[in-house]
Amino acid sequence: MTKKNKDPQNVEIWADLVNIKDLILAIIICIGFTMGGYFIAPGKAPMPLFFGLGGAIIGFIISSLIIKPKRTLRESEETEANEK
Structure with missing residues (x-):
């Protein structure tokens, strides 16, 4: 089943809704730190990795x-009728 999303700011990835703005921000942050670490590494073989x-x-x-x-999580109590 696919949820119909009325908010155009969200996109479905791996059966979960993700805010596009937050996704792009996280990708930019991770790429920036990864490439920064790679480029400041000494030239020996395993160090850039x-x-x-x-x-x-x-x-x-x-x-x-x-x-x-x-996300908001809602707890609900089960009644005895549901247990039988």
Whole structure:
């Protein structure tokens, strides 16, 4: 089943609705830190890989701190009739 979305600011990715603005912001942050880490790394063979991965992790952490989830969870109590 696909949910019909009336808000044009959201797009469906992996069966979840994502705000386009937040998605693009997170991608820019992660790419910036990944490429920054890659380019400041020393020239030895494995170092650009490690610095790039470190930059990607830092970008992910910063993105998760800046972009807050917009979901609301509602709890509902089940009645005894539903249990039988």
